[in-house]
Amino acid sequence: xxxxxxxxxxxxxxxxxxxxxxxxSGRTFANYAMGWFRQAPGKEREFVAVISRRGGVTxxxxxxxxxxTISRDNAKNTVYLQMNSLKPEDTAVYYCAARQGxxxxxxxxxxxxxxxxQVTVSS
Numbered sequence: 001x002x003x004x005x006x007x008x009x010x011x012x013x014x015x016x017x018x019x020x021x022x023x024x025s026g027r028t029f030a031n032y033a034m035g036w037f038r039q040a041p042g043k044e045r046e047f048v049a050v051i052s053r054r055g056g057v058t059x060x061x062x063x064x065x066x067x068x069t070i071s072r073d074n075a076k077n078t079v080y081l082q083m084n085s086l087k088p089e090d091t092a093v094y095y096c097a098a099r100q101g102x103x104x105x106x107x108x109x110x111x112x113x114x115x116x117x118q119v120t121v122s123s
Contacts, residue, residue, distance in 0.1 A: 002026040002098045002112040009094060009117030012086055016121070020081040022096030022114055030054070033103045034072060034079040035110060038092035038119075045095070047105040049081060057103055063089075086121045093118050 003025040012018055022034070033052050039045040049060045049070040058070050069082040079096060094117050097110035104110075 002029065002032060004096050004098060004112055004114035006094065006096050006114045006117040009119045011120045011122065014087055014121055014123050016086050017082070017084045018086065018119060020083065020094055020096075020117060020119075022079045022081075024077045024079075024098065026077075029077040029098075030074040031100055032098040032112075033101060034070075035097045035099070035103075035105070036070060036079075036081045037095045037097060037107060038090075039095070039116075040089075040092040043092075045107055047107065048094070050103040050105060051079060052103050059103060059105065061105070083119070086119075088121045088123045091119060091121050 006022045008020040035050040036048040037045050038048050051058050051070045055072050067085045072079040096114045098112040099110045
């Protein structure tokens, strides 16, 4: 079982950068594909990015391609989301999630979720 804790959110201006971290407490972190999702006020939670168990495969939603980068350090049980050129529409609570198996953008296929970290981008 994985316990996930996100950090790194905050209030920034448009064009700024943030790096989110998600620390996992389990012993089998390397067995999980890791995803980042976000939920803006009044909207459904949506897929942002995913990385495979060894980090060789990544995928992004179209709106963040070229601006966000997902990475992981299995020795530190941590997955990261580097967010550059932030826009006001990136404002949301960002969640990390873990699933055993291959990467997927489907929210319901993830087994474990963090509590979320708020990202607010002002214009």
